[in-house]
Amino acid sequence: MALLTLQGISKCYQQGELQVNALNDINLQVEEGEFAALVGPSGSGKTTLLNIIGGLDTPTHGRTLLNNTDITGLKEAELSNFRLFQLGFIFQAYNLVPVLSALENVELVMVLQGRSAEEKRERAEHYLQLVGLQDVMQRRPSALSGGQQQRVAVARALAAGPRLVLADEPTANLDSENATALLDIMHRLSHEEKTTFIFSTHDPRVMERAERIITLHDGKIVSDECHQRHDEPTV
Amino acid sequence: MSKPHSHLPLTILFMLAWRNLWRHRRRTLITLTSIAIGFGLAVLFIGIGDGSHNSMIRNAIKLGEGHITVQPKDYLQAPANHKYLSDGLSLSAKLNELNVTGSVAARISLQVLASTASNSVGAALEGFRSNSDQRQAMLQPQLIEGNWIEAGDHRGIVIGDGMARKLKAKIGSKVVLMAGKQGGDSQAQLGRVRGIFDSHVDELDDYLILSDLQFAQYFLAGEGAIIEQAPVTRFAVFLDDPDTMAYWKAQIKSVIENDLVVALDWQEMMPQLVQFIIIDDVGNYVFLILILIMVVFGIVNTVLMSVLERTREFGLLRALGLGRQHLLLLVFCETLLLSVLAVIIGWVVGGGTHWWFSQHGIDFSALMPEGTAMMGTFMDPVVYTELSWDRVTQLTIIIFVTTLLSGIYPAIKAARVTPVEALRT
Numbered sequence: 259m260a261l262l263t264l265q266g267i268s269k270c271y272q273q274g275e276l277q278v279n280a281l282n283d284i285n286l287q288v289e290e291g292e293f294a295a296l297v298g299p300s301g302s303g304k305t306t307l308l309n310i311i312g313g314l315d316t317p318t319h320g321r322t323l324l325n326n327t328d329i330t331g332l333k334e335a336e337l338s339n340f341r342l343f344q345l346g347f348i349f350q351a352y353n354l355v356p357v358l359s360a361l362e363n364v365e366l367v368m369v370l371q372g373r374s375a376e377e378k379r380e381r382a383e384h385y386l387q388l389v390g391l392q393d394v395m396q397r398r399p400s401a402l403s404g405g406q407q408q409r410v411a412v413a414r415a416l417a418a419g420p421r422l423v424l425a426d427e428p429t430a431n432l433d434s435e436n437a438t439a440l441l442d443i444m445h446r447l448s449h450e451e452k453t454t455f456i457f458s459t460h461d462p463r464v465m466e467r468a469e470r471i472i473t474l475h476d477g478k479i480v481s482d483e484c485h486q487r488h489d490e491p492t493v
Numbered sequence: 494m495s496k497p498h499s500h501l502p503l504t505i506l507f508m509l510a511w512r513n514l515w516r517h518r519r520r521t522l523i524t525l526t527s528i529a530i531g532f533g534l535a536v537l538f539i540g541i542g543d544g545s546h547n548s549m550i551r552n553a554i555k556l557g558e559g560h561i562t563v564q565p566k567d568y569l570q571a572p573a574n575h576k577y578l579s580d581g582l583s584l585s586a587k588l589n590e591l592n593v594t595g596s597v598a599a600r601i602s603l604q605v606l607a608s609t610a611s612n613s614v615g616a617a618l619e620g621f622r623s624n625s626d627q628r629q630a631m632l633q634p635q636l637i638e639g640n641w642i643e644a645g646d647h648r649g650i651v652i653g654d655g656m657a658r659k660l661k662a663k664i665g666s667k668v669v670l671m672a673g674k675q676g677g678d679s680q681a682q683l684g685r686v687r688g689i690f691d692s693h694v695d696e697l698d699d700y701l702i703l704s705d706l707q708f709a710q711y712f713l714a715g716e717g718a719i720i721e722q723a724p725v726t727r728f729a730v731f732l733d734d735p736d737t738m739a740y741w742k743a744q745i746k747s748v749i750e751n752d753l754v755v756a757l758d759w760q761e762m763m764p765q766l767v768q769f770i771i772i773d774d775v776g777n778y779v780f781l782i783l784i785l786i787m788v789v790f791g792i793v794n795t796v797l798m799s800v801l802e803r804t805r806e807f808g809l810l811r812a813l814g815l816g817r818q819h820l821l822l823l824v825f826c827e828t829l830l831l832s833v834l835a836v837i838i839g840w841v842v843g844g845g846t847h848w849w850f851s852q853h854g855i856d857f858s859a860l861m862p863e864g865t866a867m868m869g870t871f872m873d874p875v876v877y878t879e880l881s882w883d884r885v886t887q888l889t890i891i892i893f894v895t896t897l898l899s900g901i902y903p904a905i906k907a908a909r910v911t912p913v914e915a916l917r918t
Binding site for chain 1: 499
């Protein structure tokens, strides 16, 4: 059974007197371990779809089945717990907690999960090493570059052991070198950890590395193609 | 099996709250400073209020009837010359057996008409044992003419300068004191002015005549009292430690109170003074409320600004799985820490200010050229601030709870953040 199933997802917003159909009857299945990209122009519904998959937003119609759970029927507190234990998030604007060090940021989700101090420390250090930040673990976000911050966000998303990682334009604020390095890391970890990644992008460098490209236009899936995986890092 | 749910240990919660508090160091310091200054002012004003009230109470107790008064049961409601404690001797013995930590003064109070060749005025004759009464300690330094009554001076009287003016009496003048008797007759004794005092309290200067106990006992003898039984109107009990008043009152009541005799504390004896202090306290509390309003605005401003500028961060935390209740707790903890710091710094500033003025006092004489007399007593012109432990606890709780309550709205505001909207900001 697919890890993620979207059935007839629609989302309508009311903007003043205007009704906006952000998503229109989306049906989609994503298997475990996929490295899939949601692409499309601005306003095509990528972020809205990611928010609905992540339980951050609710659809007007349709169901989201994630790991056999219909999350559209969950109450807010249940959704919050579901996100905590099943999902990882990487946002466009890094979104680290500024008063915590890189290590503490990575540990934070595991703290909320109730993991032991040793386990969370071990995992946090491990994932920060995997993303190449072993030397700056004690630094706060303000002392890290944009690329480093986004790598902390990747380590945070993966260290908590999610089934699915959702990344909303993760390379949008990065220069070419940092973007490529981050994608390589995400790609490698997806492969090693067997973690499913879905990320929205309109960055060709990201699309290049995706195994599957789902194209949205005006809230509809207009194409869904599987690509040959771009294997190892270019750096 | 219970579903997995989010955990946020208190250590992490407080660590996050503490670091968030110092995210804008200058803003937090300004807020803390304003609270501390407000708190310091509140402590100072309450301290001055308590200091002046206590000064008035101490003086009223010394000039009046002590911390605890033993007197005929219905005397307070309807004072009369024929109401007295006929067996002062045995009552005095019982009081002495209690070993009260303080002193006990036997007194006689009589309503008299004082007359000289020039004039007659109504007066209160107060007989006391010379050289051992607190009232003497208070008024002897106020003598402006003559001398104090010597022990065993059975005719000597001391009067206030107001009465001396009315009677046109001088040192050595004869004053006839006439008192009504039960049944309508009257009796008179001749007194001679030994001294004139000026207490600056009109009620005393115009109305009080002081004499040795024995002189006043002549009037009680006229009412039928037996002098050998040492009749008195009351015993005034002065305590070394006023905080023990409730204990000693209970002890005295258990020993002497019966159908004819009652033990009253100073609040029962001087209800007008108590009322005055309550009303004055209300004024102080209004000032305190104004300060608290400033404190509330300061804290709400700091915490609310801190919440509003972190909307996106709260959205992130909610997206990561932090529950609403944890977000609410986080902001509430920030306020809690701010409150604790505010109270500590407030006490350092307020306590320091209080300590200085409790040692050096504040001289109000320039502000009160007419004198400091009120409600039949007077306030020392130099007021030393006073704060009881009750007041310390009270002020701490008021400031702490107020600051804590100020955090409720920002905390609710933070908990209402929805991740999808917050992340859009």
